Amino acid sequence: MTNLFTSTAAASQAQPATAPATGVGRAVLQLTGIEKVYQTRTIETVALNHVNLTINQGEFVSVMGPSGCGKSTLLSIMGLLDEPTSGTLELDGRPVQSYSDKELARLRNHKIGFVFQSYHLINDLSVLDNVELPLLYRSGVSGRQRRQRAYAALEKVGLGARTSHFPSQLSGGQRQRVAIARALAGEPEIILADEPTGNLDSVMGEEIMDLLLTLNREQGTTIVMVTHDEQQALKTQRLIRFFDGSQVS
Amino acid sequence: MIRHLFTLMWNRRRANGLLVVEIFLAFVVLFAVSTIAANLWSNYRQPLGFEYDQVWQLNFTTGSQPRAEQLGTLRQLLAEIRANPQVAGAASTASNTPFSFNDSQTRLDFTDPRDSTQRPIGPINTYVVGPELREVMGLELVAGRWFGPADAVQGAHIPVVIDERLQRAMYPDGRSALDGQLAGDNEPPRRVIGVVRAYRTDGELQEPLPSIFQAIQPEDTLFLAQSVLLRVKPGSGAALEKQLTDAVRRIGPGWTGTIRTLPDMHTVQMKVRLTKPLLLGAMSVFLLLNVALGLLGVLWLNISRRRGELGVRRAMGATAGGISRQVLGEILVVTTFGLVLGLLVAVQFPLLGVQNVRPDIYFTAMLLAAGALYLLATVCALYPSRLAAGIQPAVALREE
Ligand SMILES: Nc1ncnc2c1ncn2[C@@H]1O[C@H](COP(=O)(O)OP(=O)(O)OP(=O)(O)O)[C@@H](O)[C@H]1O
Ligand SMILES: [Mg+2]
Numbered sequence: 001m002t003n004l005f006t007s008t009a010a011a012s013q014a015q016p017a018t019a020p021a022t023g024v025g026r027a028v029l030q031l032t033g034i035e036k037v038y039q040t041r042t043i044e045t046v047a048l049n050h051v052n053l054t055i056n057q058g059e060f061v062s063v064m065g066p067s068g069c070g071k072s073t074l075l076s077i078m079g080l081l082d083e084p085t086s087g088t089l090e091l092d093g094r095p096v097q098s099y100s101d102k103e104l105a106r107l108r109n110h111k112i113g114f115v116f117q118s119y120h121l122i123n124d125l126s127v128l129d130n131v132e133l134p135l136l137y138r139s140g141v142s143g144r145q146r147r148q149r150a151y152a153a154l155e156k157v158g159l160g161a162r163t164s165h166f167p168s169q170l171s172g173g174q175r176q177r178v179a180i181a182r183a184l185a186g187e188p189e190i191i192l193a194d195e196p197t198g199n200l201d202s203v204m205g206e207e208i209m210d211l212l213l214t215l216n217r218e219q220g221t222t223i224v225m226v227t228h229d230e231q232q233a234l235k236t237q238r239l240i241r242f243f244d245g246s247q248v249s
Numbered sequence: 250m251i252r253h254l255f256t257l258m259w260n261r262r263r264a265n266g267l268l269v270v271e272i273f274l275a276f277v278v279l280f281a282v283s284t285i286a287a288n289l290w291s292n293y294r295q296p297l298g299f300e301y302d303q304v305w306q307l308n309f310t311t312g313s314q315p316r317a318e319q320l321g322t323l324r325q326l327l328a329e330i331r332a333n334p335q336v337a338g339a340a341s342t343a344s345n346t347p348f349s350f351n352d353s354q355t356r357l358d359f360t361d362p363r364d365s366t367q368r369p370i371g372p373i374n375t376y377v378v379g380p381e382l383r384e385v386m387g388l389e390l391v392a393g394r395w396f397g398p399a400d401a402v403q404g405a406h407i408p409v410v411i412d413e414r415l416q417r418a419m420y421p422d423g424r425s426a427l428d429g430q431l432a433g434d435n436e437p438p439r440r441v442i443g444v445v446r447a448y449r450t451d452g453e454l455q456e457p458l459p460s461i462f463q464a465i466q467p468e469d470t471l472f473l474a475q476s477v478l479l480r481v482k483p484g485s486g487a488a489l490e491k492q493l494t495d496a497v498r499r500i501g502p503g504w505t506g507t508i509r510t511l512p513d514m515h516t517v518q519m520k521v522r523l524t525k526p527l528l529l530g531a532m533s534v535f536l537l538l539n540v541a542l543g544l545l546g547v548l549w550l551n552i553s554r555r556r557g558e559l560g561v562r563r564a565m566g567a568t569a570g571g572i573s574r575q576v577l578g579e580i581l582v583v584t585t586f587g588l589v590l591g592l593l594v595a596v597q598f599p600l601l602g603v604q605n606v607r608p609d610i611y612f613t614a615m616l617l618a619a620g621a622l623y624l625l626a627t628v629c630a631l632y633p634s635r636l637a638a639g640i641q642p643a644v645a646l647r648e649e
Contacts, residue, residue, distance in 0.1 A: 076643045081563070105566050108564060109565065116646060122257075125256070129253070129256060143252070166260075182565075
């Protein structure tokens with residue numbers, strides 16, 4: 001069944017075979033020899049084992065693999081939330097280690113939109129305030145602009161009517177959509193989505209998938225999405241399979 | 250960002266409600282203590298009006314001596330005291346001497362000669378004193394003259410010297426009170442012959458009252474003048490004290506004399522006047538400690554329970570410094586909620602004019618109390634906010 005995927009195993013390969021016309025180009029994220037080892041008192045877990053991977057601009061990549069194989073770990077390293085134990089991550093051709101805390105914060109804010117596996121909404125903030133969050137940490141955006149852009153993002157995920165609810169008043173699927181809207185609100189160049197449709201019914205899942213595809217196609221947003229849904233993975237340009245911390249295809 | 254913090258803390262008002270109440274109560278108590286402190290300070294800064302370093306007070310009792318003989322004995326005693334080479338001056342006075350805790354107050358009617366409006370002024374501290382008092386206490390004359398020998402004879406008017414405070418009470422527009430008249434019940438009117446700076450016998454911590462001086466008349470010597478204030482030469486001590494009390498016993502049949510130095514009396518008065526404020530101060534320190542613990546608890550909870558949230562904020566682009574400022578900001582916002590409630594209560598005092606305290610003192614006290622609480626909140630947040638800044642987003646996000 002792997003033959004169905006437009007996958008590339010080798011990180012060194014600069015261009016995927018099926019690069020669409022819409023500006024798939026230079027490498028935005030380049031992982032070289034990335035290792036992540038979690039050291040606890042009793043055991044040592046190798047979450048990522050020497051991963052070499054290139055994500056090109058404008059690409060839509062899906063990541064699949066069994067539970068615990070290191071998908072979320074990979075995403076949080078790509079999202080500058082975690083540091084690898086060894087190896088280098090380059091963002092736009094510059095090693096991430098060379099960035100200061102301030103620069104990293106700026107990159108997370110401007111460049112990257114994160115959809116967490118467990119949503120991570122702030123319970124004490126309304127849906128709208130949650131979605132505004134990335135814009136709050138961006139200078140030069142007025143309160144009114146924040147509001148407008150957050151509204152627009154919520155409209156896109158079909159939650160335009162739920163803006164003053166609190167996360168605890170929403171269903172799991174609705175929360176997930178809020179988390180997606182929050183990632184969209186900042187209009188980032190890269191979206192890292194950890195099972196964004198994991199809690200959605202198939203219809204809603206389709207809609208979100210379409211939304212991501214549109215974003216990728218029309219705005220050239222680079223997307224890396226972890227999914228357990230083969231059907232969805234099929235729609236992306238490239239599928240990467242992980243097993244036990246290593247990339248297997 | 251500030252608005253965001255207010256929204257956040259408003260949404261979290263239930264969790265922080267207790268702390269807000271605590272801060273509110275702390276503010277009210279601190280406001281009360283600050284009002285007292287500001288009032289004391291404002292009193293303290295005003296001129297005392299006299300010098301007491303080298304002044305002693307001699308009190309005597311006349312025993313069973315017939316009244317007719319007492320005046321002669323007193324004159325003899327004063328002459329003997331003044332002849333002592335260690336004594337630079339001696340003045341008879343009523344018992345309301347500096348730092349003695351005695352006072353004698355009156356209310357007088359003042360008629361403004363310009364428009365004939367009559368106004369009661371009071372309470373006024375009244376001092377019945379010998380003419381030597383000005384020298385002994387080093388009173389500063391600012392207008393007119395002090396009592397002379399002629400004033401010992403009662404005329405149609407009672408000649409009085411007043412202090413600047415009473416002058417202002419008579420003429421708020423700043424006119425001179427010389428020759429002004431003050432009337433009391435069933436007494437000849439008083440005519441102002443001079444103005445001195447001040448004579449705050451209640452001490453520097455007490456709210457100053459207007460003062461009026463009247464020269465001792467020979468006939469009231471025995472009722473009013475059972476004290477003598479003496480200016481002694483530097484270096485006088487126990488030897489002079491013994492000479493003086495011996496003189497009282499020798500000259501006055503059955504008389505006894507006791508001597509206290511004004512610096513000693515001053516110390517005693519300061520202790521008495523400061524006891525209550527210091528107790529209140531100590532109580533408010535405990536209260537502040539309590540508030541500090543509450544603040545630390547909330548901060549601690551905020552950080553340990555909300556690691557995930559702080560991680561999300563980092564992921565959304567908050568810097569480490571931004572997180573630390575947020576933690577500080579949150580606690581300042583909670584403090585502000587408590588302060589707003591407290592200020593609503595506090596402004597009632599100047600608005601309603603309760604307690605006869607000047608409004609500027611109330612406002613100073615509000616600033617002091619609010620400043621103290623903000624400072625406390627900031628200090629409490631210093632360490633927790635640094636802890637929060639060190640949270641690794643990936644670790645924090647995984648915990649939830
Ligand atoms: N902080 C940690 N300490 C110890 N081990 C960890 C830690 N974080 C992750 N791991 C381990 O690293 C491995 C990879 O975890 P990760 O969350 O990346 O898996 P995943 O592929 O996202 O799984 P899932 O599909 O269930 O979300 C797991 O075995 C996990 O137990
Ligand atoms: Mg995962």
